[in-house]
Amino acid sequence: MAVPQAKADALAARIAGLSFPREGWLGAARAEALTRLSAMGLPGKRDEYWRYTDPTDLIRPDAPQAALFDAGDEPPAFDAIERVNLVFVDGVFDAAASDDPALAGVEITRLAQAPDLHWARDLYGVLEARGQTPVQRPLAALATAFATDGLLIRVTGEAARPVALIYRHADESSDAILHHCIRLDPGAELTLLESGPGAARFTTAMEVEVADGARFHHVRVQGRDHERRAATHVFARVGAESLFKSFTLTANGVLTRNEVVVELTGDDSVAHVAGAAMGDGAFHHDDTVFITHAAERCESRQVFKKVLKHGAVGVFQGKILVKPGAQKTDGYQISQSLLLDETSQFLAKPELEIYADDVKCSHGSTSGAIDETALFYLRSRGVPLRTAQSLLVLAFLAEAIAEIEDTAIGEDIRQRLENWLARHED
């Protein structure tokens, strides 16, 4: 089908100032992504997949301005965790600010410096292309075609420490496009941490290949009190008896669209995707998750919690697709929102599409205000109103945070939530 003129025009304007090297394997992969992208055009307001999120700011030629944010005396995310820090400033890798990337069991190469015969040639753009059906994700193809930087991380054994990607924002109108590839060899294990706003506009794609028996943990802290706009994509292919876990904390940020696309291709695997989002004021947060069960006896969980006030909007589009033959699938999905005042909104489309009969799939979605009875109980015990509210909000978010396996990282996230609540009492 021909691309509508408006979409084609929007694409032409968006990529006019962008360029990419055409040499080598990476050039070929980028060219294919550009072909995919041209066949789709950029997303529009009337697309069903963008029903609840207006993509205008994500597709316009120039990034909207975003003021730099001063975090004050709050320590950076994961500060207490021993990790290998790799720093990007406005989407450009900063070797000077980063730790030495040498880590036992892990090979890290910068995208721009990947030699010709590189393992990533079998991964770069491959999972993103697979993720374009049945739903189109043009911004992911854009990230494949036009990424200005990124890392290629191969994990051959058990990584001794987590790898932390830190995204700094230094220019009020920076427009960053990143693409990372991560491959976990059979039996390997890695914890990947991501934090920071990244840029005024941040468009990313990350492809994760989890081979048989491998384990991948992903914990990400986005936004805080920041004006940035972001469209992020995680594409994962999960092999047999392996594990994929991803958790995202989003605290403010004007516009965030997080897409997570997981395909369970090996039997007996587990995929958990979770998120906690807190929005105050001009905040639009969209979690779009698509989990495909293509193998037997796999388990998937989606746990998303949103706390919203002062006109903040929370969106959840989650889907479980069980392919024919994916018997004994156990799929679970919960999306809940706590609306702290009359002006906030929660928009959800939790979907199930099931083509196998011996499965157990369920989803739940709720929305409402803080439970008055619980609040009254706490107050009757002498807990001040604000503290009682914070306690109940934390309790509400606990199910999502519980998805983080590492207790120290989980504690770091919980502390950040508490700090946010303290800053946003009114």
Place this chain on the structure above:
Amino acid sequence: MGALETEVQADLREGVDRETIETVKAMSGTYKYGWDTEIETEYAPKGVNEDIVRLISQKNGEPDWMLDWRLAAYRRWVQMEEPRWAMLNYPEIDYQDQYYYAKPKSMATKPKSLDEVDPKLLATYEKLGIPLKEQMILAGVEGSETRKVAVDAVFDSVSVGTTFKEELKKAGVIFCAISEAIREYPDLVKKYLGSVVPQSDNFFATLNSAVFSDGSFVYIPEGVRCPMELSTYFRINAENTGQFERTLIIADKGSYVSYLEGCTAPKRDTHQLHAAVVEIVILDDAEVKYSTVQNWYPGDAEGRGGIYNFVTKRADCRGARSKVMWTQVETGSAITWKYPSCILRGEEAQGEFYSIAIANNAQQADTGTKMVHLGKNTKSRIVSKGISAGRAQNTYRGLVSMHPRASGSRNYTQCDSLLIGDKCGAHTVPYIEVKNNSSRCEHEATTSKVDEDQLFYCRSRGMDEEQAVALVVNGFVKDVLQTLPMEFAMEAQALVAISLEGSVG
């Protein structure tokens, strides 16, 4: 619970189960309404255009305003595109290759009373178990208290007759064919027709607005509790003919009515189109119950033939404390595209939707509801049970929307799907939009297969596999069956078993 009590309960349960199985047995057989009536039929020329719209209007002896209304719809329709967002897969429909008007020749002049109706037509309804005689009740329950049910029988494009009209008139209730209402009660029709489902609402509703030939009209005056159940029975008989009926129900302040709808069609190898519109207007403190048992011919096991059922049904709860309850048992049709909706406009209005959708063989169903909360303290409840078997695809699609001003509102949604066999699909596509914080929304959905333990238990009691599945499924859909009027519940229960025939093994 004491031991004795437990025993009594167990005994009672067995009693119920026995009864269910006997009903299932008695009703065994394939689609039993698949015969046709040989009757001379007068057709309008094939296809749809402005002349056909004029012809239908003229055949119904309509005033000019009605013709203008239809033409406006037609002109709109030609500019519209058929929606393709549903999870339905069917070849393109040639809208010019079918008849839009078919009428038994014996109906050339409308009979003044049921005594004058062609005996062949009366026999048709008799055979369907819908006797058009005033002393009869709907088939199904014997020995129970005799309850009267007024019937409007629609055969292809025309209403054949309406029973109990006089008795209803005494209570002030108007129940007649909509073609008659347009002539006799133009003020009511003008005021309400298209006020819930506008001419331009959607592709199929707009087509219906242009070419609807007949349907039922109900007006319940202020404070009246309709003295009997009302029902419409739709029968498609003619080949290559679409049925486009339009139903308009108005429940004035403080009134109550329970309305039943049934439908069947002969077995044919070609697909037939059915695009109906039902509009319900409910004013302050009024209540409408609308129950449907949809049993259009579903096509054969290979997917040949069957009805394409594209229906727009909507209730507008305009008044404070108004209430609507949709119950549907969808077992027929090759394609079902149907979303009975509730616009909860009045304060404290209530909408309920109970649905059983069964898709077997090559059937495809995309059905659900919309609950649009506009008024304060409005409540809605959705219970949907989808069953897929054979190679069928069954989708629940629904919207719950809480507008910013609909404070203190409440929704509860439960969607359960059951899969029988590994070639079918069950899908859930809910949209939940909450725009204020004092409202509460809860949505739950599960998908599972028929429980092995339950099947094993039934088999160990001597049932064959098909009986056991029918019993377990009847248990699965019990919540919805309970909301149906008794006569319909019996029929629906039997239908559940029949629709699943051949799904095991």
